[in-house]
Amino acid sequence: MTPEQLLATYGPRESMEFDVVVVGAGPAGLATAIRLRQLAADKGSELSVCVLEKGSEPGAHILSGAIIDTRALDELLPDWKERGAPLRQPVTRDEFLFLSETGSRATPGFLLPGCFDNHGHYIASLGELTRWLATQAEALGVEIFPGFAAAEVLYDETGAVMGVATGDMGVGKDGEPTGQFQRGMELHARYTVFAEGSRGQLGRQLIARFALDKDCDPQSYGLGVKELWQVDPARHEPGLVVHTSGWPLDSDTYGGSFVYHAEDNKVAIGFVVGLDYSNPWLSPYEEFQRFKTHPAIRKYLEGGKRISYGARSITAGGLMSLPKTVFPGGALVGCEAGYLNASRIKGSHAAIKTGMLAAEAAFEALSQGRSGDELLAYPAAFETSWLHEELKLSKNFKQWFKKGRLLATLMTGIEQWLLPKLGIRNPPWTLHHAKADHECLDPADQREKIVYPKPDGVLTFDRLSSVFLSSTHHDENQPVHLTLKDASIPVTVNLAEYAGPEARYCPAGVYEFVGEPGHERLQINAANCVHCKTCDIKDPTQNIVWVAPQGGDGPNYAAM
Template structure:
């Protein structure tokens, strides 16, 4: 069951009434300049041998890559298919590629660790540790060389829908004040009309979410499930660095009921990508994902690695963990869904760049055939089912759901699924969405310990926000819509203790006035790093994340 508290769509009738808006006409509009959207754009123009196909990519970030964050170990399979000479060109365009070396998979105890057999899907020979922000900038340059209009700073706000057919998007306005009134610098965002629209908005895309109840995208699917990942990049002492080393962990600091794990990737230039992911199906209303990340760094082995190190940057985002069971419908009239928007992340492999790109490439093939040979867009689904992409995800479909019963049963199930290569005649299901799993205050006896705030290795949430380079125009309307704020200071405060104050990695939600007996929800929207956890984990489904003015949000350089 999805949280479907969404803003209204723009119908054809409403669009006609807004006749002052400019209209940009394209054959194909791609929403989101992530790996899926840019791969789709490149593949479309590669097929367009006569150069007549018009393609645009709309990106809400101020610059391409500014909102792109991943671990990130890149499996190059899709890139090799799309751009065989990409390694030399990417490196020349500023993409750092570190060949992955030794793999380790560890179970962390509070003070030590046990090395476990590394599952085959987590072997990284032939892969690269890289930066998704850098990679998307390179892909955008390749797309532009082929004639794609790549448009950063253009926020797609809503889908344009006529009945059951999508025919484009409405982009966001500039220059509204906090109350939504036009200011001196006001400019209406244009409507973008397209014969086909590809939605590659990333995890929990706000337009895709708005289409779920309208077009039945989740019909006969399991509820979606997500994780929240926090990432930091450190420069460590040379003697602590082992270029190419890849470490994944389970165990500490989460309890036995909570799905989570960490990573440590040794990049070039003595840099280390370190991060922690916690499944958003956790039950403890007091849990703070950012605290788990800080406690992860306090583990003796991680602390030793970071001794004398310098913290360079930080970030966070939600990620899709639902697998094939929860994947949205891939095709509707006028639109296709690609990448993390649709749910192509391979959770057991802890990778999604190659799967996102492949989905975009297959969508591009289906789109081109639709426009040139009048084949139905539904061919996209069939192309996916015949590809290595579907085969890869089908093999691991039961691994993440197996952890609903705890880590040890989950590991045993994962071993079975790995040995049988996913050939079991059953598919494990999820019964509850993440917002339904949280227990009330006092019902969950787990207490997540705090971290040592005096440690040079730990940071508070606002320091983390500063390291994301996040910037918003504070005079614009808030992009975080709370349908009924009174619930926050009544039912939610009493039953769950306002978990929004805890699960948000940026301290956006704050209950003020408690001491005076006049509690009130304060939304610090300028802090928002666009992770979208609030839209996922809010138990009452009253929070809706929408896109702010184009160019707002984090400004990642190397994440």
């Protein structure tokens, strides 16, 4: 049914009014809500705050390494230890390895750039921390609605954002209402904060509508693929942090890995590949599986058991790709905007800090009786914050890797080891890039095909068994949420020119080409989708558009 037909048949959507609506119950969104309620309590004022979460619960869709830098959390909830925050495993030792196909070379500790120094930080499950933050928010009076996907931005007569609408429930594959149909709800707000994470559906629309990215470099992304293992206690070193660069990626492809020894004989292992890679035959998922076979890595996993899997895009462009973060009636926070520090492989501290800054700007505006304008105090506060200072130091990190691994390694050492020792926290040179990730693929006939080994089912695995471990679920009687602008393009362009890269860049086996040569078609296995957003980012013609499925669907990460 069209929107007009739905209105005629079911009437208008019901609505609820709030002072602030937050879209996304991740670290950024929850920090926004917590800070708003803290400020209201301090001033003795009434303030209604609602948080929408498309996952089945807060944390269900959260995926990160993760090493937690508590600097922002210390500011938000100084007594987090007494409150029982799930940060129990401090980092005890850092290693950085350069891998060849069979060997490894460790960086001496005294030469390790500051971005790889994790002393004082914690190895943790970001999903578990998010669930804990949700309890803190609710204790302060924040209303959290899990299982409701924000599907539409609402605008007032002036064009300012006035809230969001949740998606309709109970819509069949044919797009028609079923017997379980329920109209979505409109949530109106004086200000709306968008904290959907990397490549958020609504954030992408807002950036385009308000031209928020007209004065910055194109955004750049990575795909992070992660597994959680229960390992042999004899191979476990609690608190050990290992990062690697090099094999199996070639010297022109940005990427690296992490191996974090958490508590209880668990090891989080992951691999990140920059989505600006140029070889269409490359598969980030298969590169990760191959990486685990390296002698320096497999020694931790042999005799262990893989217990969970997930994948997620990472907004990694840094300061030079940061869009304008405010617009009439709202703001972007956390990875929605792109505050992650790619050199540190950390974003949760930035998410919490930006959520706090946006909350403080919104509270000031509400206290003055304002609504629907631009919260200019938020970007102004960011400009003078410790986070801005941190991101200035790493502003060139991703750009150097476009010039090759050797030069990038040298310049990272100069910018993040030598310059800070000289008291320089902002490199005196600035690198820019002009290409979006989807523009970087070479035609398939110009690159050598990569043949990946078959999984052994012990150390390396196929995609479908991996998706099973993500506890992903979608109601299959709903419209496919991976939409195509033109159904012919996957075959006539992607398959013909790039050998069908969507079958390789997707880490969940969503896309596959079926049929006889010359009569192929793209099959979309939407039920496998882990909501990583890679297809929305890397599709060379930008023909694939990811939209939110029914609320509550998707992965359910327990300890990721």
